[in-house]
Amino acid sequence: MKNYKNKIKRRSFIKVAGLGMATTALTGFPNILKAANKPIKVGVTTILSGRVAILGQTVLSGMKVAVDEINNAGGIDGRKIEVISRDSKAKPDEAARLTRELVNNEGCEVLLNCEASGATFAVNEVARDIKKFCIHCISETSSLTADPKNRVPWVFRAARQGIHDAVGGGIFASEIAKKNNLKKFATAAPDYAYGRANTAEFMEYLKLFSPGINVTTQTWPKIFQPDYTENITALLNAKPDALYTCLWGGDLVAFIDQASLYGLFDQFQSFAVNLGDLPILTAIKKIPKDVYGGARYHKDIPDTQANEDWYNKYMAGSDVLPTNWSWEADTGMRFLIDALKKTGGDTDPMKLAKVTAGNKIKSPFGVDGTMTIRGEDHTLVNYVIAYGKTITKDPYLANIQQSNWKDIYVHEKDWKKRKKYI
């Protein structure tokens, strides 16, 4: 009897198991497969309309290089990366709302924020609030990661930082100033937080490395201003030895085109930190000779095969030349992919944060072929910071000099102490 019961049990078990397997095969297994192959959705907000829409386009094309590489290699444990983008129009509240929408409606598990500074701070708070892993790819405002009150344990930055450029640019410009005895400086910067902070930081370090320099004139055109006549006239009247400008994008193109009509660049030495972006250099009607420009992105800086390859891959999928925003978006995506590989596709913000803090990856844009997201302040270091002099033909920038990161680290630490960030 006992054996009989056991037999029934065994038969029942086989039947149940068979039925279970059939059910799993018919319903559950495809679901398991589906879950395994479900793409990892990455939410991206950026500027895709208005005067700087071109930058948003180059963001998407830049990260596409990294996404295509990982997806063509089979994804992360079989899961592909899917980018879902939204146009914030550079409005902070819209960027905040869209970030929530990307997570809540589109099911994005991680965020790559590709906004300019204003909207980046808004997205930073949303990422803090909804506890989603996020990498800021564009904002250069130093306080974003340097100021502890803005820091979020699961949020990082894979972009340039103003203070790094200020130290690098300050050292570079001070050498030119000493050599050419440039004492009186004028500035022309966009009238908003980035323009004012960038100009102040640059001049602070220029004066530090080359004492005796004075700022005699400062002009603050409005962002997206169409006519720069009053600013150009003010600069010409001031007759400085040199000009520093951090105008960017279409504003820089318009300023240079209009200033060239007045022969401004023939009258004094000029430094333009945001000049060295290919779409900018190619959009200017007649590039003035011998203007010192920061190399934002250039296919020859660094002059390596890896950078050349990246440029070719980028151009294969884009109608627009790469910008500074392109390599930053690509870098953000590569750090994200590397972190996802290390967590096996797990998008838990703390797990991703743990493997991202202090992470070093290979990169065509790194000084020695590598870049690091520093653990202590969650920001990118060891990227190429370089200045060159304009020439009128392709590649438009020559005599490139790279900044030394040892100097940058020393002065950055002092700056943080002065700001009471550490």
Added chain:
Amino acid sequence: MSTFTLFKKDISIALFSVLFLILIGFFVEHPWPKDFLISIFSFGLLAMSLNMLIGFAGMVSFGHAAFFALGGYAFGLLLQSESFLTNFGALSIIVAFFVSIFITGIYSAVIGAICVRLNEIYFAFLTLAFQMFLYSVIVSWVSLTGGDQGLMGGIARPVFLGIDLSNSLHRYIFCSVIFVICILLLRILNKSNFGYSLRLIRDNQERAEFLGIRVFRVKLICFVIASMVASVGGIIMTLFTSGAYPEWAFWTQSGEAIFMIMLGGISIFLGPLVGTVLLRLINDVVQMYSSHTELVTGIIIMIVVLGLRKGLVEYLLEKTGILKK
């Protein structure tokens, strides 16, 4: 007769609405409806309060969003202050809430005392000028407001009476209750003698004066109340975004509120709220597929304004015979 008896129906509808909104919070797990509704609460209060000026009193303000922004900034700045949080502890949110509304009330009383003396285009442009003045202050005073980057570093939301506003459900319910209270307040004002005085002033200011209504005082009170309600909208948005941004004080934000009123309808009490829902829906849906949201919104507003020549709610109510032409 007590207020409760007079407005029994409205109070009952308000209670039912709160209950309904709370049920949505508890039973709809997906976060999108809650997020969407919070933005409706916020911008809805901006549009409804603006319609108190435009629809009730005939004062077309182009600078109403200034009070929305001021409420948001005051609330955010208070909750970012260490000393404020230390002094008020768990009650910080409640104190900040009322202090922000009070600050907006004082500011709007000063602005209103200057503006409401004027009529039509002069009133409209002066309110616009004061809005842009506030915008300039926000953008320029970087050390306090964060300038064009807005309030940075998040906003503290200490738990009070068991309510944790960093929890999305708690935040949603809190905002729902505040929203319904504000709408009920506007409804009571609309239906009260004060509301009738406003409509009389709107239709014939001289006659109102002859009948003994102190026009300046009534208009100023209306201006201040509308501003304070708009500031509640800003507070809700600050709670939601954990920040405050200068764009809220830009003239386009006031323009958007006027679009909301035009879409819904100026003469129907809840018309601006329907307009808010429509405008947010159009914006959100179009944005999923295209970046040309302004173009689509502009075309729809043109169709409503030129085609219907009235708000959508007004048109539908007329078509169904509920509202007589």
